[in-house]
Amino acid sequence: MDSMTSSDRETHSQYLNGLRLDSVPTGAGGYELRICPESKVDSLVPRRDAIEARPECIACHPLVLKPDSMVQLKLAQDPVDFGFLQGITMQDSMTTRGLCRVACIEDDRSGVGPEVQVASFVNEASGIRVCHYTEPTPVAGTLRMWSKVTNTGTDPVELEYLTSFVLSGLTPFAPDDAAGRLRLHRFRSWWSNEGKHMDELLEDIHLVRNWQGNIMTNERFGQVGTQPVRKYFPFVAIEDTEAGVLWGAQLAWAGSWQMEVTRRADAISISGGLADYEFGHWMKVLQSGESLESPKAHIACVAGKLDDLTAKLVELQEALLPELPESESSLPVIFNEWCTNWGSPSHDKTIALAKRLQGSGVKYIVIDDGWAKRPPEATMQSNGDWILDLEKFPHGIKATCDAIREMGFIPGVWFEFEVCNPGSEAFEETEHLLQRHGRVLTVGSRRFWNLNDPWVVDFLDRKLIRFLKDNGFGYLKVDYNDNIGIGCDHPDSFGEGCRQHVEGIYRSFKRVKDEVGELVIENCASGGHRLEPSMMALTSMSSFSDAHESTNIPIIARQLHHLLPPRQSQIWAVLYPEDSPERFMYSLTATFYGRMCLSGPVHDLSDEQMSIVHKAVGLYDKVAPIIKEGKTHYLGEAPQNWRDPVGWSGICRVRRDGRQALVVLHEYARTGDSDLLVELPLVGEWRLADALSDSSTAGICLEGLQLRLPAGREFRGYVALVERT
Numbered sequence: 001m002d003s004m005t006s007s008d009r010e011t012h013s014q015y016l017n018g019l020r021l022d023s024v025p026t027g028a029g030g031y032e033l034r035i036c037p038e039s040k041v042d043s044l045v046p047r048r049d050a051i052e053a054r055p056e057c058i059a060c061h062p063l064v065l066k067p068d069s070m071v072q073l074k075l076a077q078d079p080v081d082f083g084f085l086q087g088i089t090m091q092d093s094m095t096t097r098g099l100c101r102v103a104c105i106e107d108d109r110s111g112v113g114p115e116v117q118v119a120s121f122v123n124e125a126s127g128i129r130v131c132h133y134t135e136p137t138p139v140a141g142t143l144r145m146w147s148k149v150t151n152t153g154t155d156p157v158e159l160e161y162l163t164s165f166v167l168s169g170l171t172p173f174a175p176d177d178a179a180g181r182l183r184l185h186r187f188r189s190w191w192s193n194e195g196k197h198m199d200e201l202l203e204d205i206h207l208v209r210n211w212q213g214n215i216m217t218n219e220r221f222g223q224v225g226t227q228p229v230r231k232y233f234p235f236v237a238i239e240d241t242e243a244g245v246l247w248g249a250q251l252a253w254a255g256s257w258q259m260e261v262t263r264r265a266d267a268i269s270i271s272g273g274l275a276d277y278e279f280g281h282w283m284k285v286l287q288s289g290e291s292l293e294s295p296k297a298h299i300a301c302v303a304g305k306l307d308d309l310t311a312k313l314v315e316l317q318e319a320l321l322p323e324l325p326e327s328e329s330s331l332p333v334i335f336n337e338w339c340t341n342w343g344s345p346s347h348d349k350t351i352a353l354a355k356r357l358q359g360s361g362v363k364y365i366v367i368d369d370g371w372a373k374r375p376p377e378a379t380m381q382s383n384g385d386w387i388l389d390l391e392k393f394p395h396g397i398k399a400t401c402d403a404i405r406e407m408g409f410i411p412g413v414w415f416e417f418e419v420c421n422p423g424s425e426a427f428e429e430t431e432h433l434l435q436r437h438g439r440v441l442t443v444g445s446r447r448f449w450n451l452n453d454p455w456v457v458d459f460l461d462r463k464l465i466r467f468l469k470d471n472g473f474g475y476l477k478v479d480y481n482d483n484i485g486i487g488c489d490h491p492d493s494f495g496e497g498c499r500q501h502v503e504g505i506y507r508s509f510k511r512v513k514d515e516v517g518e519l520v521i522e523n524c525a526s527g528g529h530r531l532e533p534s535m536m537a538l539t540s541m542s543s544f545s546d547a548h549e550s551t552n553i554p555i556i557a558r559q560l561h562h563l564l565p566p567r568q569s570q571i572w573a574v575l576y577p578e579d580s581p582e583r584f585m586y587s588l589t590a591t592f593y594g595r596m597c598l599s600g601p602v603h604d605l606s607d608e609q610m611s612i613v614h615k616a617v618g619l620y621d622k623v624a625p626i627i628k629e630g631k632t633h634y635l636g637e638a639p640q641n642w643r644d645p646v647g648w649s650g651i652c653r654v655r656r657d658g659r660q661a662l663v664v665l666h667e668y669a670r671t672g673d674s675d676l677l678v679e680l681p682l683v684g685e686w687r688l689a690d691a692l693s694d695s696s697t698a699g700i701c702l703e704g705l706q707l708r709l710p711a712g713r714e715f716r717g718y719v720a721l722v723e724r725t
Helices: 038-043 308-320 345-355 397-406 454-471 495-518 533-536 553-563 581-593 605-629
Strands: 012-016 019-023 031-037 073-075 099-101 117-124 129-137 140-152 159-168 182-190 193-201 217-223 235-240 244-251 257-264 267-274 284-286 291-293 296-303 333-336 364-366 410-416 445-447 475-478 518-521 541-542 569-574 595-599 630-636 648-655 662-666 674-680 687-692 702-703 704-707 714-723
Touching: 019 038, 031 038, 031 159, 031 244, 031 296, 038 333, 073 129, 129 267, 129 345, 140 244, 140 284, 140 308, 159 244, 159 296, 159 345, 159 702, 193 553, 235 257, 235 267, 235 308, 235 687, 244 267, 244 308, 244 454, 244 553, 284 291, 284 475, 291 630, 296 308, 296 533, 296 674, 308 533, 308 553, 308 630, 345 364, 345 397, 364 397, 364 475, 397 410, 397 454, 410 454, 454 495, 495 518, 495 533, 518 533, 553 569, 553 581, 553 630, 553 648, 553 662, 569 704, 581 605, 595 648, 605 648, 605 662, 605 687, 605 714, 662 674, 662 704, 687 702, 704 714
Parallel strands: 333 364, 333 595, 364 410, 410 475, 475 518, 518 541, 541 569, 569 595
Antiparallel strands: 012 019, 019 031, 073 159, 099 117, 117 129, 129 140, 140 291, 140 296, 159 267, 159 284, 182 193, 182 235, 217 257, 235 244, 244 296, 257 267, 630 648, 648 662, 662 714, 674 704, 687 714, 702 704
16 A cells, blocks of 8 residues: 555555455545455455436436545534535545545654555645554454544644544445345443344445435444443444455444444445544644544454454454463452452451462452441442551551462452542542533542543552552452543543543553553453453453343353453352352353352352352363363354343353363243253364253263253253363
8 A cells, every 4th residue: 555656546456464455546536445355355246337227317327336535534624515414424524535645654654563554645725644554463354443644734723533444335245235235233232231232234224325325324323431332332343144244343442432334325334433523522633743643443354254253353352462460371260359248348358258268269369349448428439548448457458468368369459540539538639630611520429530640640659559569469450430421621622631531541551550560450340331452452351241140141241252352351250158059050150251250258158059169160270271262152142131031042162272162051031841952063073071050060961062951940051161072
């Protein structure tokens, strides 16, 4: 791409990471980007030249193509174009339509490696220079994309919209508008119900071409604020069901974002990036010579099914993970005392738990909320001052950490360091807190530190980083229980205040990692509100959800295999002595979808129940390499109603070398009384090596490539380790 100049007006094709990339001229100086799998190139077909034999074609010539641009942006000064699009999309602005391809210069490549492909454009009238970046990755069929815009003029410009990626010309395997064959895939998310897959025919959301073809139709969706997985995950995919090809993207951004699916005459485009001015109140004033870079987008294009596409995107997240602490190499088990002490931990309680857990295989013991002193009126989560409660920890918390380490555990602690609550002195430090309209931004019982304020950085150095180092903690659980919404005061816009605050969040996490050293960080945001690639890359693992005790745990945990590496998905089993054998095992087996985390009153469990815990942790240690490196195949279907699920679902995760497979299955409300037979997606001869269920191992049978699960009570969980013979 770098070699192209403004005189080039022909389609330019190249092959990168197993994909074919076509830069197609729009006819006005710009280019749109089309990609497809290299294996499907022979199936590409030319588009029709015209639409005929319809009544509306007699007096005019409907558009077949409405060209796109590989970068979309808009300035506030752009006049609004015709098309009934105000409030729906900011695409095809005058600035975008005026972009012309130019040769790449040295500044365009600043900070990027030689392997990165750069396409450069200018709009002479507005003084805007835009670069589109395409980076090959270690995972075949995937790329990373982003954009950079620079004001080369003398006057400031107000940027209201900028994409990270635009994939156009979908589908290149149909000559027409591909009626009835294109499907939109998204994942919806609410608190304690993360990861609902939405599969919609484009006709079902009315993204059909109009008779003229010159008016775009558009589906814009996303999230506003600092909990990026709220309502939707930052993910979009289009599937051509006849060609068997999918195009998908996942944004790596912890703030306001948007995706768009746009009907452009015969073709579909998908795009995404920062939430624009209409959707997220974002506007950035670029001074002369100033640049802005968009968030990174992870791109995948595969021949296959949705499972193949999401597997590629998850594998890309894994490939981009920085080196994790040594203690994480074996995926050790966590115990968090939240559902044990419910906000009232102490030295004695923690030591009692550690003694009970000796020999269990648990590695991390995490002290959750309640270790810090609270004002009399507070019951829980009074954050901000971070003063140790000496009534609970009379010898200092280092004594607790030292005692835990002497018993062979790594001590962990909970913080919600980005916020403060009523009753704390921090709550009144208004000049150092985020504001909106000149008033302190208060959401529920929380105010938010201005993480770009040097005073706050110094405060957190003392209260957080020094606390972790001085007391010998090796594990930090970072919680985040509310959202700043459209943003905070900034001269440019609330949305720009939000964007800069997210940059401050990143710097805060990086500072903790750099200063403390060998530290495992858990990313928690009321459970799963931050399950996106940029936060996953800053942390060792993430809370999969706040669904700690409900029966939808295995459903959520299974769905998240589509969206994040299982080795980073922390799933809780809250164990009670009064649990039935079926419920006890239902909870334990759900943790095999990712990282096992135990909680509950384990000191009250019977010796028989503790022996089951020991057995489960022992099997977990065996299968951890499969959880760490493998490919997930989905068994059954996720229930429609997650609150009152019916039926069954599960996974078969095959180790990367193909020699072992982990099967995790859960039955919900039953629809019959017969044994459950599950066909495994394996080839060759296999044997059952180990198993876990509320019945004996002999109760689970492998018959050829079918796993037989014995009939019994409802809501049961099973784990099986199978090996190739």
